[in-house]
Amino acid sequence: MIEGAKWRRWVFFYIPLGVFVFVLLFPFYWMMVTTVRPDSELYRPWMAPNYTPFWTLHPTLEHIQYLLGETLFSTWMWNTLLISIVATIISVFCGLLAGYALSRLHFPFAGSLGTGIFITYLVPQTLLFIPLADIIRNFRLGDTPWALILTYPTFLIPFCTWLLMGYFKAIPRELEECARIDGATRWKAMVYIVFPVAVPGILSAGIFAFTLSWNEFIYALVFLSSPAQKTVPVGVTSELIRGDVFYWGPLMAGALLGSIPVAIIYSFFVEHYVAGVTGAVKG
């Protein structure tokens, strides 16, 4: 705690922290208020009397009803959920195997393979999206969930590998050696002895990978074209804006509802998530 007088504590701690929290959370509050605010209030000139921008006295569900009834929002939610889950499972599976190999086995080119995976970790999606769109078209995967299920692992696997490699390094080798002395094969020792111990790491990798997939935008924007195939971020962007007209009520309702799945997962696994974030940078 800050030493000294009470005012020092306020000036150097409570006020700065309060400002940080307020600024970081205000946009989400604004999303919520806009979601339940009737259109008549939403588009009221700002000099109007009785204008209460920070809350509403007439909350309404009309925007949410419009979103769920008149748009394909629920389809987008299912698409995103399906794509994120499958891409996460593929990535954690690949990352688990590769991470184990990198941390435990001696084989030719181990170093260069490790470096190669680390470099792909740093390749941003925006570097390759144009040639990749061409390739997706040639593989006839365009406008299907597979276009994303197969490409999301390109940025998830390196992350999962890196994170799980760190976990495996922390597991003592003696554990497997004992199992192998008892007659277990390398494969069995890996699957039945080492992997169960790495469950917290698997969980962190999975949660982080899931939120990254849910968040992904540019691949989904480029590879999908029909409205019924879209994911939440792309659907909200392209279908709730007509030309220059923004439907702010439904748009904010979509932003709010589209954030809820990640927010729920996050709230249950905050510690694992933080471990994922920090593991991602510590390596």
Next chain:
Amino acid sequence: MAVAYLPTSAPAERHSLVSRLLEDERWLALALFLPTVVILGLFIAYPFVEGVLLAVTDAKVGVPGHFVGLNNFAKLWNDSIFRTAVWNTFWYTGVTTVFKLALGLWLALLLNRHFKGKAITRAFVLLPFIIPTVLSTFAWKWMFDPTFSVINWTLYRLGLIHGRINWLSDPDLAMISVIIVNIWRGVPFYAISLLAGLQTINPELQEAAAIDGARPWQRFWHVTWPLLLPVTMVVVLFSVIQTFADFQLVYVLTGGGPANATHLFATYAYQVGIGAGLLSEGAAISLAMFPALLIVVVIQLLYIRRVETH
């Protein structure tokens, strides 16, 4: 018994061959790497080669194109929008990184203290980072709305401004708005990563320095900061790559406008390559990011090597 045993002997032999191969570290490693190598090869290495090949042709959507050498890059060199985009990208990356690091470090130091509600504060503070960027950026776009901006309303009521601020329709202000939102989104990531770094520092070091009479600022500068530097380096390099290659924020907030004033590499590549269908030129714009990214990656690799060998 022997009769019942016989039919299964063939698969058992094959099984034992596989398991014998998997006992060899090299074969096991090959098997474990196979899925990863297939996916990364097909969707990273192959598109990269394809991108380079595309960038030296004049291909458009549906038109294969011919070899044109470095014409696309020469064209970009003389393209004023591209030059603006290059300048914007460096400016955007530089300014946001400085602010994200300074504010993130400040927030990390605040969160490193003991206070009531620490866990829940930390959880809430990370929200801007986990909520899908596109969705939270829409909230900002609505807050920056020319007619119904809540920020303008507040500033007006506080008597700080007399007219509207056109956050997104003035070229300079639009860039500032994009920078503000990027900082807002990035600070939690810096704060949480640096907080993790701070928590690994032994508090006794601080106490020892305090006993020796070091002022709080001196304690930070001579004790905490040097120990925090390795984590900071990695966080900054990661964030620089992400920011340099950013797309979503600009795409949602300004779409590169007004009058192409706020393009970054990625949004301009999208506009040319996907919007206008000029695949080869778009691929060339994306690839133009590569040298800068490569430098950052090499720095990072060298740094990690150095840390590992020491």
